[in-house]
Amino acid sequence: MTILGIETSCDETSVAVVRNGREVLSNVIASQVELHAPFGGVVPEIAARRHIECIGSITDEALRQAEVSFADIDAYAVANGPGLAGALLVGLNYAKALAYVNKKPLVGVQHIEGHVCANFLEGGLEPVCAGESKSKVSASPPFLSLVVSGGHTLLLAVTDYDTYKVIGSTRDDAAGEAFDKVARVLGLPYPGGPEIDRVAANGSPDAVAFPRAKVRGYDFSFSGLKTAVVQHVAKLKQADGTCSLQGLIPDIAASFQQAVVDVLVERATTACKNENFSHVALAGGVACNKGLRAAMETACREKGIGLSIPKPVYCTDNAAMIASRGYYRLAAGHEDDLALNAFPGRMV
Secondary structure, three states, X not given: OEEEEEEOOOOEEEEXXXXXXXXXXXXXXXXXXXXXXXHOOOOHHHHHHHHHHHHHHHHHHHHHHHOOOHHHOOEEEEXXXXXXXXXXXXHHHHHXXXXXXXXXXXXXXXXXXHHHHHHXXXXXXXXXXXXXXXXXXXXXXXXXXXXEXXXXXXXXXXXXXXXXXXXXXXXXXXXXXXXXXXXXXXXXXXXXXXXXXXXXXXXXXXXXOOOOOOOOOOOEOOHHHHHHHHXXXXXXXXXXXXXXXXXXXXXXXXXXXXXXXXXXXXXXXHHHHHOOOOEEEEEOHHHHOHHHHHHHHHHHHHHOOEEEOEOHHHHOOOXXXXXXXXXXXXXXXXXXXXXOOOOOOOOX
């Protein structure tokens, strides 16, 4: 089955063609980073308008790269939540039109579940150590998934291709949101997450003793850590009587990043052991973070836990993961009609 996937939940317009949920024939992404950078974050109206402007050409390019036509597409999968309402509606209505005109099935995809499915894409994983052996070209359930993005931090028990259960989530800020806010405090450019990761490489993770929140079960909390960074920066500015942090930013960034990574790794590996999973699958944009990837690999190797980490292009928002999830939803008997709506706040 050949699925055309569409992803417009935030500020990437992406269309992909994926066969049988795993074989990526094409995955075209148009980023809007340069459009939103002057504002220090995503402007919803600008994002939606840009999706409208380029979704047609992106679709044409995805079909061209896959060497297929609309006649070869068996179904359409589209992200319909969570995300920005206007942005989601662009992709959703475009997918509805394609399904209607071509008389093919339509299926809505939960964006977070799509991120998990990045681990199913053949050749889409980094060659990290998985217990005693190298990771496979793609993962298979059951496994525990740690989903870390700008809007979500979740632990999901994935027991089958169509069975997801949340066992842990953030009580306040998502990890990616904390990265962006701290980057702003440090005067780093947008997008903040990659900038923190870059700057942290030149700092000491032990320079500042930032807190690690302890909350019930497998939940997360990063609001207190963010506040601790803000207060630390404020004290430094008061101490020298200036607003310059030159020379101190790498240590602050590295210490903050380590505090986030320590919590993510500890929760994931503990939950994996307690819930009887032998494998952890990373997912979401923050899974691109070099510090998190390295720490997860080290911890999983030490604890004998398998690990899969998608390549960066499949960690950030992309349509290949949406097409993959759409395939498994259709295989489980799910199909939507033209009344399918967008759900900006929809969760797993």
